[in-house]
Amino acid sequence: MKNQERNVSSNFLDNLNVEFSSNSHSFLSRFDLNGSDSSDEDESDTSNDNLTKSGGKSSYELRQERLKAKIQELEDEAVAPKPWQLMGETKAELRPDNALLEEDLFFDHTTRQAPVITEETTKTLEEIIRQRIKDQAFDDVERKIKPVYDPTEFKKKLVLDQEKSKFSLAEIYEQEFLKQQETQKAEAKSSSLADVPNDEASEDQNRAALRKRMATVFAKLDALCNFSYTPRAPEPDVKIVSNMPSIVMEEIAPVTVSDANLLAPQEVQDPTRGVLKGTTEKAKTDRLRERRKKKSAQRVRHKERERTEKAVDKANPGLGNKHAKARVLHNLQKAEKEGTVSLIKDNRTKATKSSTAFFKQLQEDVSASVDAVRQGKQKTNLKNKRSTGSQFKL
Template identity: 45%
Template sequence: MENTSNDAGVEALRLLKATEPPSFLTPNPALSEAARTASQYLFSSLKPFSPKSPLDQLLVDGFDAEQIWQQIDLQTQPLLSTIRRRVKQLVENPEEISQLKVPSEGGNKKEEKSQDEWEEESDGFDEELDEEEEEDEDDEVKEGEGEEEEEETEDEEEEGEDNEEGGVIEDKFFKIDELTKYLEKEEDDFENGEADREGEEEDDEEESDEEGDFGIGDDDDEDEDEEAEGIESARYEDFFGGKKERGSKRKAQVLQESEYSDDEDDMEFDKQTKGTASAHEKQLEKIQSKIELMEKANIDPKTWTMQGEVTAAKRPKNSALEVDLDFEHNVRPAPVITEEVTASIEDIIKKRIIEGHFNDVQRVPKLPSKAPREVKELDDNKSKQGLAELYEQEYVQKTDPTSAPLSFKDEQKNEASMLFKRLCLKLDALSHFNFAPKPVIEDMSIQANVPALAMEEIAPVAVSDAAMLAPEEVFDGKGDIKEETELTKAERKTRRANKKRKFKAEAVKRTNKKAQEGVIRSKVNGFYKVMVEVTSLMSGACFLS
């Protein structure tokens, strides 16, 4: 059962390999099914190398492409971190590569057969890598074919000697048996607790990868990507040191290519992060990009068309010719002559010819919306009336309006009212005065404001009318009378101000009264002195006489 599934997966991979790239852009059920089978085969083949994968197999039935990709991503994340860590260790310590066990020539045929099958299956995966190697080798061959041939012969001799001495089969790269044994050893060490330190490092790297998915730890991801790119472009000589000169050249070329491909790696990393991002993260990215565009539009200088009134000195030369400007015309624009307008005019002409109407259309006169303005005539002649007569006429007109002479307007009004009355009288006569209002007859009525019955009040003779008045008749206050506790703060202030005002007025009266009394007293004293002097003079005169 497993062999049949593996064969189906290999066939699916070959089908995808043979398919032209444009075919992937069109919907094809057969191609989609082959891609699902190939993905399932690759997932199951990589399952032994990723023990931390949460899924035992890839579920493709009833799942869409996004869900299948998420399952593959769950497996590839821990696998990539493990491979990166192990390759980094091998790069730092090349001696560990030489310690790997190599199978002898007398190995089992089954192992060789499984190795051959694995190599055939991995041909599809390493085709791109082989093509790059062939291209690089072709370039190197063109640069110096003679030197390479000598180096290759020497390397072959050395390899032959090694094979004869050790009795082993030399492969181009790692043996599958060595890889499986090494992985089994690592799993045993991990189970026995010997790989605790490496597990902590792996957890740290996984956390950094998760942070990188959310935009955190970009520097670590960039370093890992650079190392992975350098490892992917590594060759056999970089690990085993068979060809030193070519290995050094290859390393220099790898470093140079990695420097030039930094920007491309960043772009690919951004695409991968966008592909693995959720719908909410994509929506946030769109909103952030819109915000950045709006902020950039606000910060950037405005064009001259968006700056309001712009003179010729503030805009580029001949820039107004490239823009459709709007002008305000005070005159009504001429009607646009179209085929419909001409056809309607022709129909009207034909109709008037048939009906025989050759007269011009008479325009309806417009009624004046405003009354005509009264034109006043100025008289330059000198008035024959004096100023006193003019004042007399004005006074008479004010006191007796009937005596004023009627103006031309008043005469027209009187004439119009008389004509209207005659017309109403004739109309009422036609209806026998049924709808005419009856005249109002004023009846004279004499009303004597005297009580019908005069009654005497029983009261003492000594009591006056003022004593018989009610309190509200004696004192009619302006407002409601309130006690001191019922008054508000504003009312207390007004009452206090009134009291002060009255007190000041009484004080002024007192001072004025005292002043008047002083004046009167001084006058009386002066008169008294005069009388005394007069009496003294009179008495002296009498004495002399």
């Protein structure tokens, strides 16, 4: 570090030498290291003294020596350790003993400084104390008592009525006005009684006695009237209450709109349970659920039909009702399919209207008779075979 600073200083000196050599001697005589101009007379005196002391050195050489000495001083100051005042925040360990006592320090106080005790300050303090004693204005701490908490205290509090008032605003004002008039009358009566002189005290006693006697007479008369008086029976009030929501009653719907359009979908048809699914989205459980639902509906319809048929049979037994006839025909058709019963076709009512129909009917009769004869022969052959003795051989 020192070598670098010395190189910088040597370069600076070389530049100064070139500059001084190029300039005139008069400019060099006015140049000062500290930057201040001196007079010609002082410069000449100092140059003569330096020549005598240095043994014949020129003023330029003397200036160069002073400049070198100044540069050396600055270098030493830059390299030397800095004092504790220039080191920023310092501790007591880094600064010498009693170093703060030698310095004039300026810093801010967070607390207010106490006033200097003088005769004037003591007088003012005494006056303040006397005045506070006269005014009973003390700064003592007031004793605080912890409030006692009662768990049943909330029951004693008034419950605010949040319901809408049943009286109108005009009625409320009327009640307040009547209360105000009553209080005014009571105050006027009390003031008038207070102003009554002592001479009228006897008259007030007579009036009180008279009022008491009149009250007893009126009570007796009222009792006599009540024995013979029958009040009129109260008439029942007819009040029509429409079982409709208030919104429907208040809304004014157009006349052309029917009530069906005003109904919600849930009011028209019961909402279906579950999520709506298409045929491709349904799983096996969904299909089985629908089948069970369909079968249960069929069973309900079948039971309802049987119940109605039983009721009709009980009211009109026999074949006098359509349900009995339909049931008999159904049973016959079922027996015919099983082969237990054969139906005989009665064609006597039918008349042949053409030759083709006549010959067709004749052919059917012949074929039927031939079939009957053939079936009879087959039955006789079977009987003969069973009665032969070959089957009894050992």
